Amino acid sequence: xxxxxxxxxxxxxxxxxxxxxxxxxxxxxxxxxxxxTGVPGTATYYATIMTIYTWVAKGAWFALGYPYDFVVVxxxxxxxxxxxxxxxxxxxxxxxxxxxxxxxxxxSLPLFNMINLLLVADPLEMAFKYPxxxxxxxxxxxxxxxxxxx
Numbered sequence: 001x002x003x004x005x006x007x008x009x010x011x012x013x014x015x016x017x018x019x020x021x022x023x024x025x026x027x028x029x030x031x032x033x034x035x036x037t038g039v040p041g042t043a044t045y046y047a048t049i050m051t052i053y054t055w056v057a058k059g060a061w062f063a064l065g066y067p068y069d070f071v072v073v074x075x076x077x078x079x080x081x082x083x084x085x086x087x088x089x090x091x092x093x094x095x096x097x098x099x100x101x102x103x104x105x106x107x108s109l110p111l112f113n114m115i116n117l118l119l120v121a122d123p124l125e126m127a128f129k130y131p132x133x134x135x136x137x138x139x140x141x142x143x144x145x146x147x148x149x150x
Contacts, residue, residue: 019110022074027102047080069121075112079105
């Protein structure tokens, strides 16, 4: 979710992949916890932990000299609250909880993250400010010497 040059080249594709992966990560983890613990409010707890972990990763990359926006922290918490609400409303039917909660997360998380990603510093400008590192000499491809037999 944070590679500027990838995001610049493939913004829409990145957003779609980002949305599907983040929604799935939240729903699968939270539903797993809710089904096996039965504790409502677990999705919000899970989303909060993931958010804090991502803040730590963001801080680590920033400490390594990357731009502050290099790692984008997904907006999981509002979608997780909707998931918990769906779980609370469909407590007697776990399949409904998964279906309704999953749809709510799948529809809301991309919306929250679209707003989140629009606030990121201009990716194209950043791509030129922070170019990809060059390959070390041992990784540099050697051109084949075709047709030279001497």
